[in-house]
Amino acid sequence: MRPGWYINGFLAYTLQGLLFWRGYRSGLWKRYPLFYAYLFYTTCWSVIQGIPSVLKHPSYPNVFWSSQLGAGILRFGVAAEVHRHVFPPASKLRRPASAFVVGALLVMALLYWALGASPAPSIVLDALRKIALSVAVWILLVLGLAQYYGIRAGRNVWGMAVGLLIFMGSELVHLAAMDMFPRLRTAWGYVHPITYVCMLMIWTVALWNYGPNPRIVPLHESESRELLSAWGQRWRSIADILRKVAKP
Numbered sequence: 526m527r528p529g530w531y532i533n534g535f536l537a538y539t540l541q542g543l544l545f546w547r548g549y550r551s552g553l554w555k556r557y558p559l560f561y562a563y564l565f566y567t568t569c570w571s572v573i574q575g576i577p578s579v580l581k582h583p584s585y586p587n588v589f590w591s592s593q594l595g596a597g598i599l600r601f602g603v604a605a606e607v608h609r610h611v612f613p614p615a616s617k618l619r620r621p622a623s624a625f626v627v628g629a630l631l632v633m634a635l636l637y638w639a640l641g642a643s644p645a646p647s648i649v650l651d652a653l654r655k656i657a658l659s660v661a662v663w664i665l666l667v668l669g670l671a672q673y674y675g676i677r678a679g680r681n682v683w684g685m686a687v688g689l690l691i692f693m694g695s696e697l698v699h700l701a702a703m704d705m706f707p708r709l710r711t712a713w714g715y716v717h718p719i720t721y722v723c724m725l726m727i728w729t730v731a732l733w734n735y736g737p738n739p740r741i742v743p744l745h746e747s748e749s750r751e752l753l754s755a756w757g758q759r760w761r762s763i764a765d766i767l768r769k770v771a772k773p
Contacts, residue, residue: 533718534575540725541568547733553681556735557610559602560685564728567596590649597656603689604663610682610738611671622670629666633659647704654700661693679738684731688724695720 544564548554554561570592573579582588608626612619637655664686671678678686699717702709 529715530718533722534571536722537571537718537725540722540729541571543729544725544732547729551733551735553732553735557606557681557685557732559599560606563596563599563603566599570596593653594649594656597653597660600656600660600689600693601663603685604660604667607664607678607682607686608667611667611676611678613738618670618674618676622667622674625670626663626666630659630663633662650700650704654697657693657696657700661690661697664690677739680731680736682738684727688727688731691727692720692724 541564545554545561545568548557548561574589574592579585608623612622668678668686670676695713695717698709699713702713
């Protein structure tokens with residue numbers, strides 16, 4: 526499996542480099558700053574963790590799990606990017622959608638508090654599982670509300686959401702296997718890094734160029750445009766008839 530790890534790492538570094546290059550060339554990093562902050566953080570840590578002297582350092586396990594907590598918190602920023610672009614500030618649906626999402630997340634927080642800490646031996650793993658589940662629920666709620674209201678997500682936002690959801694699903698299985706399902710731990714330890722590369726592939730394709738959400742035209746505006754178009758056609762036909770009558 527060692528050659529496979531090298532190939533997977535090479536693909537990850539290549540895709541991360543492509544994402545930064547396209548983000549700079551197309552100006553996407555200015556449109557999605559929270560997304561690129563998370564990408565920058567995870568890229569830096571993946572480079573640091575690839576240094577042999579860092580891996581052999583006695584404090585590496587503590588530093589590793591601290592970095593994982595930081596990455597988990599920054600994923601809320603990616604969810605926020607999806608939310609604010611699906612429901613922009615000018616949208617009348619932003620307030621009810623935000624209230625619904627905040628309410629759902631508060632209910633989850635209350636459930637976490639009521640259930641208390643997980644009986645699992647690691648508090649860090651428990652915290653990472655709860656963070657991953659909260660991020661996934663946030664994104665799913667936003668996409669569900671968008672479907673309910675008939676809002677079409679653009680290619681950039683859709684790619685960000687789908688890619689992170691795939692990785693979050695794998696993250697939940699991976700974290701659960703580490704202290705709850707030991708038999709699955711080894712097998713999923715090989716699968717999880719591959720899902721990270723799959724997420725990067727989806728992001729690279731989706732964020733190659735700027736693809737905003739389609740503009741939502743209000744119903745009354747579209748109807749007025751149709752009426753104006755029909756009125757213009759009739760006026761032109763009347764003008765043609767008058768011209769023919771005046772100049773037979």
